[in-house]
Amino acid sequence: MNPIEKNGLNVLPEKQEYTAKDFSSDADVRWCPGCGDYSILAQVQRTLPRIDRRKEDYTFISGIGCSSRFPYYMDCFGLHSIHGRATTFATGLKVTRPDLSVWVATGDGDGLSIGGNHMMHILRRNINCNILLFNNQIYGLTKGQYSPTSEVGKKTKSTPFGSIDTPVNPVRFALGCGASYVARTIDRDAKHQQRIYEDAYYHKGASFIEIYQNCNIFNDGTFGHLTERDVKADNLLVLEHGKPMIFGKESDKGIRLNGLKMEGASLADVPEADLLVHDESSPELAHALSIMHVQPGLPTPIGVIYREERETYDDLANEQVEAAKQKFGEGDLEKLLNEGEMWVVS
Amino acid sequence: MSTQREVLNDVVIRFAGDSGDGMQLVGGQFTLTAALVGNDLATLPDFPAEIRAPAGTTYGVSAFQLHFSSNDIHTPGDAPDVLVAMNPAALITNLIHLKPGGTIIINEDTFDKKHLELAGYASNPLDGDSLSGYNVIHLRLTTGTLKAVEGLGLSNKEAGRCKNFYTLGLLYWMYNRPMEPTLEWIAEKFKARQEFAEANAKALKAGYNLGETVEVFNARYEVGPAKLPPGKYRNITGNQATALGMVAATQRTGLKGFLGTYPITPASDILHYLSRYKNFGLLTFQAEDEIAAIGAAIGAAYGGALAFTTTAGPGIALKSEAIGLGVMTELPVVVCNIQRAGPSTGMPTKTEQSDLLQAFYGRNGEAPVPVVAPQTPGDCFWMLLEAARIATKYMVPVFFLSDGYLGNGAEPWMIPSVSDLPDMKVEFYTDPKHFHPYSRNEHEARPWAIPGTPGLEHRVGGLEKQHGSGGVSYDPENHEKMTRIRARKVAGIANDIPELEVYGDEEGEFLVLGWGSTYGAIRVAVDRMRAKGFNVSQAHLRYLNPMPKNTGHVLRRFKQVAIPELNTGQLAKLIRSEHLLDVVSWSKVQGLPFTAGELEELIEGILTNKNTTPESVRELSTTKVE
Numbered sequence: 001m002n003p004i005e006k007n008g009l010n011v012l013p014e015k016q017e018y019t020a021k022d023f024s025s026d027a028d029v030r031w032c033p034g035c036g037d038y039s040i041l042a043q044v045q046r047t048l049p050r051i052d053r054r055k056e057d058y059t060f061i062s063g064i065g066c067s068s069r070f071p072y073y074m075d076c077f078g079l080h081s082i083h084g085r086a087t088t089f090a091t092g093l094k095v096t097r098p099d100l101s102v103w104v105a106t107g108d109g110d111g112l113s114i115g116g117n118h119m120m121h122i123l124r125r126n127i128n129c130n131i132l133l134f135n136n137q138i139y140g141l142t143k144g145q146y147s148p149t150s151e152v153g154k155k156t157k158s159t160p161f162g163s164i165d166t167p168v169n170p171v172r173f174a175l176g177c178g179a180s181y182v183a184r185t186i187d188r189d190a191k192h193q194q195r196i197y198e199d200a201y202y203h204k205g206a207s208f209i210e211i212y213q214n215c216n217i218f219n220d221g222t223f224g225h226l227t228e229r230d231v232k233a234d235n236l237l238v239l240e241h242g243k244p245m246i247f248g249k250e251s252d253k254g255i256r257l258n259g260l261k262m263e264g265a266s267l268a269d270v271p272e273a274d275l276l277v278h279d280e281s282s283p284e285l286a287h288a289l290s291i292m293h294v295q296p297g298l299p300t301p302i303g304v305i306y307r308e309e310r311e312t313y314d315d316l317a318n319e320q321v322e323a324a325k326q327k328f329g330e331g332d333l334e335k336l337l338n339e340g341e342m343w344v345v346s
Numbered sequence: 347m348s349t350q351r352e353v354l355n356d357v358v359i360r361f362a363g364d365s366g367d368g369m370q371l372v373g374g375q376f377t378l379t380a381a382l383v384g385n386d387l388a389t390l391p392d393f394p395a396e397i398r399a400p401a402g403t404t405y406g407v408s409a410f411q412l413h414f415s416s417n418d419i420h421t422p423g424d425a426p427d428v429l430v431a432m433n434p435a436a437l438i439t440n441l442i443h444l445k446p447g448g449t450i451i452i453n454e455d456t457f458d459k460k461h462l463e464l465a466g467y468a469s470n471p472l473d474g475d476s477l478s479g480y481n482v483i484h485l486r487l488t489t490g491t492l493k494a495v496e497g498l499g500l501s502n503k504e505a506g507r508c509k510n511f512y513t514l515g516l517l518y519w520m521y522n523r524p525m526e527p528t529l530e531w532i533a534e535k536f537k538a539r540q541e542f543a544e545a546n547a548k549a550l551k552a553g554y555n556l557g558e559t560v561e562v563f564n565a566r567y568e569v570g571p572a573k574l575p576p577g578k579y580r581n582i583t584g585n586q587a588t589a590l591g592m593v594a595a596t597q598r599t600g601l602k603g604f605l606g607t608y609p610i611t612p613a614s615d616i617l618h619y620l621s622r623y624k625n626f627g628l629l630t631f632q633a634e635d636e637i638a639a640i641g642a643a644i645g646a647a648y649g650g651a652l653a654f655t656t657t658a659g660p661g662i663a664l665k666s667e668a669i670g671l672g673v674m675t676e677l678p679v680v681v682c683n684i685q686r687a688g689p690s691t692g693m694p695t696k697t698e699q700s701d702l703l704q705a706f707y708g709r710n711g712e713a714p715v716p717v718v719a720p721q722t723p724g725d726c727f728w729m730l731l732e733a734a735r736i737a738t739k740y741m742v743p744v745f746f747l748s749d750g751y752l753g754n755g756a757e758p759w760m761i762p763s764v765s766d767l768p769d770m771k772v773e774f775y776t777d778p779k780h781f782h783p784y785s786r787n788e789h790e791a792r793p794w795a796i797p798g799t800p801g802l803e804h805r806v807g808g809l810e811k812q813h814g815s816g817g818v819s820y821d822p823e824n825h826e827k828m829t830r831i832r833a834r835k836v837a838g839i840a841n842d843i844p845e846l847e848v849y850g851d852e853e854g855e856f857l858v859l860g861w862g863s864t865y866g867a868i869r870v871a872v873d874r875m876r877a878k879g880f881n882v883s884q885a886h887l888r889y890l891n892p893m894p895k896n897t898g899h900v901l902r903r904f905k906q907v908a909i910p911e912l913n914t915g916q917l918a919k920l921i922r923s924e925h926l927l928d929v930v931s932w933s934k935v936q937g938l939p940f941t942a943g944e945l946e947e948l949i950e951g952i953l954t955n956k957n958t959t960p961e962s963v964r965e966l967s968t969t970k971v972e
Contacts, residue, residue, distance in 0.1 A: 025805070027817070059797045061645070064808075072805050072818065077797035079648055079675070080807025081641070082667050088633070088641025089648065093797070095629055096604050097649035100797050118641075121634040317629055324624035331626030333597045334764045337590060341527075341581070342761065343382050345574045 018049040023058075025075040036187035036213035037066060040134065041073055043193040044103075050194075051201055053101060060103045061090045063110040066141050066215075067134035070105035084115030087122040090129050095314045101201070102129040108149040109139050112168050116148075123177040125313035126205040130197070133210050135170055138219035156218075170210040171305055172290035175283070180205035182286065182306045186212040188227040192238070192302060199304060205312050226300055239289070239303030244275040247299050255298070262288055264297050280307040351522075352565045356415030358423030359517065362440040363432030363453075364401050365394060365408045368510035373410025375514060375528045381581050381758055382527050384571025385414040388866065389581075389756045390422035390939075395695045402456075402464040404435045411443075416570040420722075420866030422755060424941035428520075430513060432456065432487070434465035449481040451516070453509070455488035483562050487513055494552035495545040504542075508549035515553020521567050525550060575760065582759040584723035584752035585612070588682060589619035591730025592654055593626050595680075598731070598770040599738055601652035603628035606642035608635055611694040612750040613656045613684040636664035640679070644668060647677040648806075650774055650796035652734060656682040659701045660691065666709045669743050673713045673832060675806040676784075676792045678737035678744070680730070681715075685749040687937040696937025697751035699862050700913035705745040706891060706920070712829050714836040716740070717891040719747040721865035724759035726752060729888060732843075735770045739842075740835055741791040747890070749912075751863045751939045778802055783816030789842075790835035792816075837892050846894040850876060850883030853903035856953060859929070861887040861917055863939065864910055870942035875949050882949055887917070898925045906952065908932060910940055914964075933964045 023045040031037045048058065058076035062068035064083035071078025077100075081089045086104045094102045104111075104122075111119050111133045122131070138156070139145040145158040149170065153162040174182045181203040185196045193211070200207035212223045225235045233249040245255035246267070254275035256265045262276070279285055286306035293300035325331075359376065361369040370391055380387050392409040399406030413423035425445040431437035433456040444450065457472055471477055472484055491509040492502070500508075511532070518525055529547055536543035557563060582590075596603030603626065607617050621630040629646075633639035636657055643653040657665065662683050672679050685701045687693035701708075705717045716736050720729040726748055737744040775781070775793035778801025784792050795802045804816060812819035813827055848857070850872060860868045865886050875882040885900055887893060901907050901921070908930040909918045918931035932948055934940055944960045951958040959965050 027805075054800070056798055056800045056803055059649075062807075071807070076803050078805035078807070079645070080805065080809065081644075082671050082808055085637055085641045085668065088638040089645035091633075091638070092604065092606055092631070092642030092645030092647075092651075092653070093649045094645075095631060095642070096602055096646040096651040097797065100649065117634060118638055121638065317631070321624045321627055321629065325627075328625040331593070331597075331623060331628075333594060333626075336593060336623070336626075337761050337764070338578070338580075341378050341381065342578055343384065343580075344578050345384065346576050 016054060018055060020045040020049060022055060023048050023075050025073055027072045029073050030069065031066060032217050034216040035066070036136065036215070037070070037134065039187045039190060040132065040193065040211055040213065041070065043190055044074070044132070044197055047194045047197040047201075050198060057099065058101050058103065059093060060105055061086045061093070062105040063115055064141070065107040065110045065139075067105050067107035067132075068110055070132075084110055084113070085118060086110070087115060087118040087131070091122055091125070091127050094127050094129055095317050098128070098314050098318060104129060104131045106131065106133055108133065108135045108137060108147045108170070112170060112173065113148045116168075119173075120177045123174055123179040123206050123208060126178075126180050126310050128204055128206070128312040128314050130200045130207045131209060133170060133208065134213045135210050136213045136215040136219055137222050138215050140215050140218055144218040169290060169294070172287070174208040174210075175286055175290055175306060179208045179306070180308045180310045181207040181304070183207070183304045184210045184212070184302045186223065186226055186302055187214060189302075196304070203307065205310055235299050237292070237299040237301040239278045239301050239305065241278055241280045241304065244272055244277050246272070246275065262292060262295070262298060264299075278303075280304050283308075349563055350565050351568060353568045353570070355417055355569070356413065356419060356423075357428070357521065357567065357569055358411065358413045358426040359428045359430065360409055360411045360426035360440060360443060361430045362407055362409040362436035363430070363510075364435070365396075365399060365406045366401060367408070367432045368507070369408050369410050369432070372510045372514040373412055375531065376517060376523075377412055377581060377756065378531070379518070379523050379527050380412070380414040381579070383523065385416065385569055386419045386572035386574055387412065387414040387581070387758060388419055388422045389413070390751065391754050393695055395693075402433055402435055402461045404439050404465055407436050407439045409436070409440055414569055416572050418572060418574065420869045421939070421942055424943045430517070432509070432513070434461045434467055434471070437471065438465045438467065444480065446479055447481065449483065450477065451513070452482060452484040453487040453513070454484040455486050457484075485516075485556070485560065485562075490552065490556060491549050494549050498541050498545050498548070500541060500545055505545065508545050511546045512549040512553035512556075515550040515555075516557050518550075519554045519557030519566070520563060521569065525554060574758065577760040579758045579760055581756050582724055582727075583615075583754060583756045584720065584726040584748055585615040585684065585754065586619055587724055587726035587759065588656075588730050588746075588748060588753070589616050589623070591727040591734075592616075592620055593623050593628065594727070594767055595731050595734035595770065596626065596628060596652050597764075598767055599652050599734060599772045601650065601738075601772055603654070604643060604646035604651040605630045605654045605656065606633055606639040606646065607631070607656045608633050608639045608661065610636075610658045610661050612686055612753045613658050613661075613682065615753065616656045616682065616684070636661040637668060640665040640668040640681070643679050644672055644675075644677055647672075647679050648675070648797070650794065652738065653679045654682065655679065656684065658684050658686045658694070659688045659704065662701060662704055662708065669715065670709045670711060670713045671808050672743035673709070673715060674808050674811070676741040678741055678794075680733045680737050680744050680746055682730075682746040682748065684753045685747060687935070693937045695750065697749045697863065697939060698912050698935065698937060699747075699749055699864070700916065700935065701747065702861070702890065702913065702916040703919070705747055712833065714833050715743050715745055715891065716836055716839055717745040717747060718889055719862040719887070720752060721862060721886055721888055723752050723755050723757050725888070727759070731768065731770070735768060736839055736842075738770065738772045738794075739791065740789055740839060741794060742836065747862060749863050774799065775802070782814045784811050784814055786831070790831060790838060840892040840895045843889045843892075843894060845896045846885050846887065846900050848883050848885050848900060851881055852883075854883060855881035855905050856949065857883045857885055857901065857904035857907045858945070858949065859885050859887070859901065859907055859909045859917070859921070860911070861890055864912065867940040867942045867945055868910065871945035871949060874942070874946050875953075878950075880949070880953050882953070890917075893924070901925060901927055901929075906930065908949070908952070910934070910945055910948070912939065930965065934962055936962060
């Protein structure tokens with residue numbers, strides 16, 4: 001976008017129509033060919049032009065790892081920070097600059113291992129930003145060690161006899177931290193990603209998006225059951241608010257509740273009215289959905305799992321400042337310095 | 347018996363009692379009154395580490411030392427003239443500080459079997475002659491207090507708690523102080539609880555009257571007003587001054603202020619003060635940990651805020667990586683380290699200067715940062731302004747090294763007028779036509795181009811940057827060039843700071859070089875030596891990285907240079923390596939400040955070839971390892 005001259009100043013035209021290309025920086029993208037990250041980048045670049053917001057307002061902040069190269073490829077403001085701490089920089093930026101649209105690009109290692117603590121706190125504070133958590137269940141940039149989301153028994157360079165620690169479930173973690181928006185999407189579904197990114201943008205608060213992302217070098221095909229044409233329909237449940245939970249190649253299967261447990265059911269045996277209907281505002285349902293994919297026979301849900309309207313920390317912090325100005329008047333430094341007991345030496 | 351009046355130049359009083367005895371409060375009241383009668387003064391609280399240690403134990407003792415004078419003074423005093431001991435534990439832990447022949451005012455009511463045992467006394471010190479070297483005045487302070495507030499409907503416990511004001515009244519009588527300021531304070535403080543207001547006021551007056559009637563005092567003392575430079579004064583602690591400096595810096599730069607911090611002793615008070623100043627547009631953020639605290643600060647700086655983070659040594663250790671990011675992204679952030687005794691958790695409530703080399707070198711890679719250090723509690727205000735000025739002008743994280751002694755210590759502070767404060771207006775970069783994120787101005791600073799500015803979209807981060815364009819670069823030549831530019835930028839600040847001044851003779855026999863909180867003790871020691879006719883001078887570094895341009899020149903004008911530090915010779919190491927001068931290093935690491943007496947003895951020892959070293963101090967040379 002070229003600036004134009006106006007009143008002697010270089011400014012951009014008032015109203016901008018952007019295309020995906022406008023959000024593409026001139027840096028060469030250096031992810032491995034075939035990496036799922038390419039699709040995530042492309043979908044974010046395609047989503048932003050649909051939003052009525054000036055490009056200079058977008059700031060992407062990342063930590064360390066493959067996913068954290070993301071800001072370099074967006075022609076926006078970007079801060080490639082330190083390992084695990086992207087959420088802390090995002091917090092300081094958003095609290096002082098509520099006028100910006102702040103995005104965090106992070107991974108399963110960056111966001112849930114070294115940065116797990118900060119992830120917890122940005123979610124519970126509900127800082128108004130969008131968190132893209134690229135989950136490939138492996139350490140890519142350090143060349144192939146297991147990650148905190150790798151399945152038990154995973155054989156990697158650092159676990160030749162299989163990993164022995166129980167993985168963290170990102171969606172369940174986010175819900176446990178009190179996240180106000182939790183969604184899941186997948187690198188191979190371009191349309192679904194775009195829908196989620198746009199929706200997350202409009203959510204006021206910390207939007208947590210787990211993105212299943214294939215690492216074709218160190219963990220190829222780990223989400224194959226969710227992406228390969230012949231099997232994915234039987235394994236994926238695409239959530240839609242207010243709609244019954246139906247999946248399967250022929251849309252012939254559904255989810256119903258049996259006591260407190262979810263179970264799969266054939267629509268041949270069960271009327272649609274008996275199926276569970278997705279309700280994004282239900283924390284109970286959200287928790288059930290968060291553990292759905294680890295239960296045998298149940299599909300993996302994608303879409304908005306939970307959504308809640310709640311005050312954001314950044315709003316409240318700035319409201320306190322305004323309230324203090326109302327109550328005590330705009331700060332007067334002279335008065336502040338001359339506070340308390342004083343005496344004069346002549 | 348009639349009491350005579352004696353005029354004194356200066357007096358040091360130490361109030362010591364149980365944590366619940368209100369010693370900090372009466373210390374503060376005595377301070378205020380001393381200030382109002384025009385004394386110069388310096389104070390230092392000595393808190394226990396425990397919040398509510400069991401009553402009567404030695405680790406529950408809380409003390410407050412106050413030095414007031416008709417002269418210009420620089421320290422809270424070496425050894426107290428008067429020790430107020432509210433219980434046996436306070437006596438046993440504080441007697442070591444008292445001057446030989448000093449006065450001890452003892453609350454006899456607490457010297458019972460239970461309290462003596464709690465303090466570890468095998469027998470009652472009031473009975474034997476272990477205190478014969480002192481002027482011991484033992485009074486039934488609790489009994490007297492209970493009697494004074496009788497009939498006000500207070501419970502026994504509530505009535506007993508007025509004994510601090512009863513004791514304060516007695517001290518006011520001894521030093522001929524007006525009671526009005528404290529009476530006014532009591533009326534205001536307890537306006538919601540009239541019975542407490544009345545009881546405390548009665549206790550104060552009864553204590554004063556006790557002095558008149560008890561006939562155990564030989565003399566009452568007068569300490570006249572000091573000749574301070576004309577101006578309006580208030581009493582201020584270092585941490586208070588630091589917080590005020592932050593407010594002033596945001597106003598003078600015209601930026602939004604942001605403090606990202608995590609509670610840690612002895613820095614937390616800065617957050618407490620600053621969080622009350624929200625009407626100045628300042629945001630304070632109590633983060634989830636030290637790393638998040640500086641992360642948020644740098645994030646705020648990236649967005650154009652004047653960002654601060656406050657902590658102590660252990661917090662700096664955690665922030666190191668982020669400070670390195672600040673160096674690489676060239677963003678301004680003021681990092682305040684209120685130093686305490688280390689390593690590791692060390693002694694959190696005790697002072698030390700042992701994080702100097704951490705500030706200089708405690709990061710991975712070549713990561714130079716400017717370092718400034720206030721020298722008195724009031725100077726914290728001025729050096730904080732300097733830290734903010736340097737950070738924003740040079741686009742770099744700046745270290746501000748205070749310590750527990752400065753942070754909690756207090757002194758009269760001449761209140762500046764806002765119009766006398768430096769103008770530090772900051773302008774963000776806005777011109778998209780010629781924008782290169784890592785281009786440089788005449789100070790080697792890169793442009794501060796904040797998100798939201800049309801046409802300036804760009805990326806910064808921890809990876810090495812191409813000179814000029816700011817693109818990621820692994821080019822060998824470029825890395826070396828950028829490393830040298832970052833170093834040169836910091837070194838160049840030497841052209842923008844005042845020269846090192848010498849107190850005393852400009853050249854000669856002996857120079858005592860210091861930095862930070864040792865300023866007062868060095869000044870007193872140097873003054874005493876000069877009064878004895880010795881050729882001794884003082885120079886004090888408030889800017890440590892870079893040091894003033896004339897530092898080497900100043901040092902070489904003296905035959906001998908000694909550096910007293912509350913560490914094992916960190917500034918000495920820097921001076922030796924920078925200036926190839928074999929300075930004498932005096933080292934003390936006990937969690938306590940230097941006393942002027944110690945330094946006087948050290949200087950005199952060298953100058954008279956007696957080479958006496960006080961037990962508390964180690965002398966370190968390049969060849970001797972202790």
